[in-house]
Amino acid sequence: MTKPIFALNGPNLNLLGQRQPEIYGRETLEDVAAAMADLGEELGLAVRHLQSNHEGQLVDWIQEARAQAAGIIINPGAYSHTSVAILDALNAFDGPVLEVHISNIHKREAFRHHSFVSGRAEGVIAGFGTEGYLLALRRMASLLVKR
Ligand code: DHK
Numbered sequence: 067m068t069k070p071i072f073a074l075n076g077p078n079l080n081l082l083g084q085r086q087p088e089i090y091g092r093e094t095l096e097d098v099a100a101a102m103a104d105l106g107e108e109l110g111l112a113v114r115h116l117q118s119n120h121e122g123q124l125v126d127w128i129q130e131a132r133a134q135a136a137g138i139i140i141n142p143g144a145y146s147h148t149s150v151a152i153l154d155a156l157n158a159f160d161g162p163v164l165e166v167h168i169s170n171i172h173k174r175e176a177f178r179h180h181s182f183v184s185g186r187a188e189g190v191i192a193g194f195g196t197e198g199y200l201l202a203l204r205r206m207a208s209l210l211v212k213r
Pocket residue numbers: 077078079141143144145146166167168169170171178
């Protein structure tokens with residue numbers, strides 16, 4: 067049995083659907099988790115969905131992923147732009163990492179243009195709304211077949 071994919075979401079993504087819907091859309095994180103679980107079933111991948119507002123918790127889950135996950139799909143939220151700790155944790159993970167941003171961070175404020183995680187990720191999806199998570203899951207399935 068293949069290990070699950072960890073789908074990690076960072077700060078404020080628990081408010082998805084309520085928070086700035088003009089930027090992040092009206093779907094909730096529960097909707098995203100359900101859609102990923104459905105697609106995962108189609109692709110033969112189990113998805114473990116986790117969200118935290120705390121950097122250290124995200125680091126702990128990435129460390130757990132070293133033994134427990136086949137790959138990581140991560141939207142680090144604002145920590146994308148600040149967290150060397152999350153980058154270091156991802157660098158200690160051997161499987162594929164895909165980074166998702168719901169909004170197009172390159173069209174927004176300059177401080178959002180750089181992501182520390184992008185230097186580690188196999189691929190980055192930005193500006194595809196919550197569909198980006200599903201695209202990332204499809205890509206994860208192809209990357210795992212090629213390994
Ligand atoms: C989500 C956030 O919370 C922001 O801090 C990032 C990202 C962008 C997103 O588009 O999903 O800058």
